[in-house]
Amino acid sequence: MRSAAARKKSALATATVTAATALLALAAPLLASAPASAASVSTWDKVAQCEASGNWQIVDPSGQYFGGLQISMPTWRAYGGTQYAARADLATKQQQILIGEKILAGQGQGAWPNCGPKYNLGADHADPYPSGPSYPAPSSLANGTLVKSPNGPDVRVMIAGAGVPVAGSDVTPDHYDLGKVVLIDNNAFNGLASAPPAGTVVHDQAGGANRYVIIDGAALPISGSDWTEDGYNIRSDYGVPSAWLQAAAQRTVSTGRVVMDQTGNDPSRYVIVNGAALHISAAEWTANGYSQQALMGVPTDWLASAAAKQMPNGSIVKEVSGADSTVYVMAGGVAVPLTNADFTGFGYDKRALLGTPGEWLASAAAKAAPANGTMLLSPNSSTVWEIVNGKKRAMAGSEFGPGKRSFDDVVSVGNAFTAKFPTV
Incomplete structure (x- = not known):
């Protein structure tokens, strides 16, 4: 290991970089292809033996130099080391050597003034890892780890095995440190699910008391009473990017998903169709194959709201x-x-043609009249009718337009259906 005097002469101690280079948006130059200068692993092992007694996880007593190649923090950041780990000693041997290659290309063997020339580091031009760098498996990374592919700028955060996208607007309020982004294999990055698994409990990383449970990529709100009664309070609770959570709260659970009250106190079963929870009768539970599907518990209050929801026109x-x-x-x-x-x-x-439980459909077909405000149009007339208390009212063209009613909300139905309602 070098003396303090030798260390002061080292370019490693004096290389500096602004904090901005830690930002991912400015990190592209640090992720370029391997430098022209290179050295074999055996030569790097000799340098590490000289610098750090061969210990790749060592920290110098001065607290200024890290890892087998005794790389200072400014130099580690400047040459892109934080793509692997926060400090050199926290990175693998291979990752430290890969950053050492970049330092060698940029500063020469004099970056290690005692050990570099001693082992002719600059004269060894072998590629230490001709097959390219190795990356950690996403499954090995802790929740909250920021990851990216070496082939693009997008950043994700690992949550329960998924890679949840991080927007630029999330970085500051969510307190994400882009200097700690970990590179993972491009295919592994692209293969990450963008939403945590069903049943994962999450909250806004930026803060706030609201809690949600993820079902099919949709974030369902958990009410204060459901938090304890439904048992969500005993699950792990993960912070997720604000922008992603806001979008997930607007999504609907997948059509065909079979659900029940999370408490289990209500024996009723429902199937989600176009955002509405439709009741499944006991007879249809088995006869229609719902019993063969995965049954997911959902928050009690959310289910009550979904069951009361009208199927979209x-x-x-x-x-x-x-x-x-x-x-x-x-x-x-x-x-x-x-x-x-x-x-x-x-x-x-x-x-799309949506399948629904037979008893629910029979009940919906037997209703006397659509809800107030429903707009209908039949092929025998150009008049748009609005349903008002079981009757129909002819609408004027002036009622449509920006800030008014929309023709997109008009439902086309057969002549017989509109004919049966008296005119207002």
Whole structure:
């Protein structure tokens, strides 16, 4: 190991870099291809033996030099070492040598004034790792670790095995340190799931009391009462990027997902279809194959809200078992039957056909009238009708436009359906 006087002469001790180079956006030059100068692993081992008695995880007593090559913090940062670890001694031997290669190319063997020339470091031009650098497996990284591919600027944070995207706007409020980004293999990075596994409890990394449970990439809010009663308080709770969480809170659970009350106190089962939770009767639970699907517990209050939610207007549905071949369009909570001509004439054949429990569909088809405010249009008329307390009101063209009603919300239905409502 070098003397203090020798260390002071080392260029490693004097290389400096501004904090900005730690930012990922400015780190691209540090991730360039391997330098022209190189040395074999055996030569680097000799240098490490000279510098640090061959200990690749050593910290100099002065606290200024780290790892087998005794690299100072400014130099480690300047040559891109933080892509691997915060300090040289925390990186692997291979990673330290890869950064040593860059230092050798930039400063020459004089960067190690005693040990470099002693072992002719500058004269050994062998590539230490011709197959390229090795990267840690994502599964080996702790939750909260920032990762990126060497081939692009995008950064993710590891949460329960997933790589959740980090937006630029998240860095400051979420207190992410881009100087600690870890490089992982490009294919491994691209293969990371972008959302934590179903059932993961999360909160905004920037702070706040709100908690959510992830189901199919959607963040479902956990109410204060559900937090304890549903048992979410005993699960691990992970901070996730603010921008991602805001988007996830707007997503809906996948259609076809079978759910139940997380407490287990309610025996009812539901299937999510287009954002609404539809009740599954006991007879249909097995007959329609729902019992063969994964059953996911969801927050009690969220489930009550989803079960009360009206299926979005314009959703095209039919009974999941196929026993009834009738196709319906949802209009204000009513399942309106469609003829073959209407199904194709209205362009509904271009929309997804959603399977629903038979008993739920029968109940929706039996409703007397759509909810107030539902807008209907039939092929025998150019008039758009609004449903008001079980009757229909002809709407004027002036009621549509920016800041007013939208024609996109009008549901096309057969003539027979609009004809049965008296006119206001």
